[in-house]
Amino acid sequence: MKAMVLNKLGERLEWTDIADRQLGPGEIRVQVSACGVCRTDLHVVDGELPNPQVPIIPGHEIVGRIDVIGAGVEGLHVGERVGIPWLGHTCGICPYCRGNQENLCDRPLFTGYTRDGGFATATIADARYAFPLGEAGSDVALAPLLCAGLIGWRSLVIAGAGKKLGLYGFGAAAHIVAQVAKWQGRSVFAFTRPGDVSTQAFARSLGAAWAGGSDEAPPELLDAAIIFAVVGDLVPLALKAVRKGGRVICAGIHMSDIPSFPYRLLWEERQIVSVANLQRQDGLDFLRLAPDIGIVTHTTTYPLNQANQALADLRAGRFEGAAVLVP
Ligand SMILES: [Zn+2]
Ligand SMILES: [Zn+2]
Numbered sequence: 001m002k003a004m005v006l007n008k009l010g011e012r013l014e015w016t017d018i019a020d021r022q023l024g025p026g027e028i029r030v031q032v033s034a035c036g037v038c039r040t041d042l043h044v045v046d047g048e049l050p051n052p053q054v055p056i057i058p059g060h061e062i063v064g065r066i067d068v069i070g071a072g073v074e075g076l077h078v079g080e081r082v083g084i085p086w087l088g089h090t091c092g093i094c095p096y097c098r099g100n101q102e103n104l105c106d107r108p109l110f111t112g113y114t115r116d117g118g119f120a121t122a123t124i125a126d127a128r129y130a131f132p133l134g135e136a137g138s139d140v141a142l143a144p145l146l147c148a149g150l151i152g153w154r155s156l157v158i159a160g161a162g163k164k165l166g167l168y169g170f171g172a173a174a175h176i177v178a179q180v181a182k183w184q185g186r187s188v189f190a191f192t193r194p195g196d197v198s199t200q201a202f203a204r205s206l207g208a209a210w211a212g213g214s215d216e217a218p219p220e221l222l223d224a225a226i227i228f229a230v231v232g233d234l235v236p237l238a239l240k241a242v243r244k245g246g247r248v249i250c251a252g253i254h255m256s257d258i259p260s261f262p263y264r265l266l267w268e269e270r271q272i273v274s275v276a277n278l279q280r281q282d283g284l285d286f287l288r289l290a291p292d293i294g295i296v297t298h299t300t301t302y303p304l305n306q307a308n309q310a311l312a313d314l315r316a317g318r319f320e321g322a323a324v325l326v327p
Helices: 039-046 139-146 148-159 172-183 197-205 234-241 280-293 304-316
Strands: 002-005 014-017 027-037 062-069 081-084 087-089 122-126 164-168 187-192 210-213 222-227 242-250 271-274 299-303 322-326
Touching: 002 304, 027 081, 027 139, 027 304, 039 304, 062 122, 062 139, 081 122, 081 139, 087 122, 139 148, 139 172, 139 280, 139 299, 139 322, 148 172, 148 222, 148 242, 148 280, 164 172, 164 234, 172 187, 172 197, 172 280, 172 322, 187 197, 197 210, 222 234, 234 242, 299 304, 304 322
Parallel strands: 164 187, 164 222, 187 210, 222 242, 242 271, 299 322
Antiparallel strands: 002 014, 027 062, 027 122, 027 322, 062 081
8 A cells, every 4th residue: 555654744645656565454454545634734743742752654534445354353345445543542441431431441542643544545433432423424524523523512512502603714613513503593602813804704604703813803602603713812812702601612632722711711611621532422323314414525635645735725724614635
C-alpha cells in the first residue's frame, strides 16, 4: 500500500510504499476510498499533542471497504463499507471504560495519532471501533461525518437543549452542526474571524439566523456556545455571549491559552466544559440520524498525494467546509 507518512514532527508528509502486515485478531483491513482532513491532523503534524509518535500515518475520518477480516471479527463482512473514526481502541478495564466513559479511557489508541490512520490507500483497524455505513451517500460526502460530524454531535448533546446556539469557528464541524441544530429547531449564531464575510455568508446559506465576527456580540443572549476554533481568547467572549446558566463548550483537542477574565463572566452558573474524543454510542446515534437530517457536507477533494496541500489550505482557511483526500 501507499501512504502519506509523517516521519518528523513539523515536516511535510512523505509519499511512501509500506509493506503489508498480517492482521491481528479482531482487526480488519480497509481499502480507503476517502479520508477527511481534520484540524487535529494539523495538531498531530505540528507536534502539539502530548506524547507524539512518529512515524505515523495521519487521518481519522476514513471511509472504505473491508477487504480482509482477521480472526474473531463478528458482524462485518468483506466488501462492506465502513467508517473508521478517531477512537481506535480502548482498554475496556479502566475505571472510565467500566463507567461508560470510554472516550476518557486511560489506555486508548487514536486513529492517525497513536495508530496508523487513513492518509493511505489502505488501513488496518480494530473492528470493534469501525462503524458500518450502509450504501447511502458518497464516500467523500460521508468522510467529514466521521470526526467533524461526530465530535460536533457530541458537543451539541453536551450543549443541552437550549434553542439559541452559538458556533465559534465555522469550519468542517460547525458547517455540519449548524445543519443538525437547525433540523432540531434551534437558531444558530455563527461567529467567524472578524471580517471573514465569505464564511459568514456560507453560514447563512446553511441556515444560520445570524453570522458575524467573533469580536461582535450576538443580537440576543445565547443558551450555549460551542467553540470549534483553536483560539483561547474566544472563551471569555463566548462567556459574555451566553445567558445566566449558559454553557460554553470547548470542542477542540488543542487550544491556545485562555486569557484571564473577570469572575463576573463565569458568575450566575455559567459553565465552561471541554469535549474529549467520542464514544462509540455517539457514532451510532449520529450516523443513524444523519440520513434523516439530510446533512449536505461541503467538501474540497485532493488526491491523496496532495495531503500537504490540503493541510496547508486548511491552516490558511482557503476553503469552506471540509477537505477530503481521495486515493
Ligand atoms: Zn479504558
Ligand atoms: Zn478530527
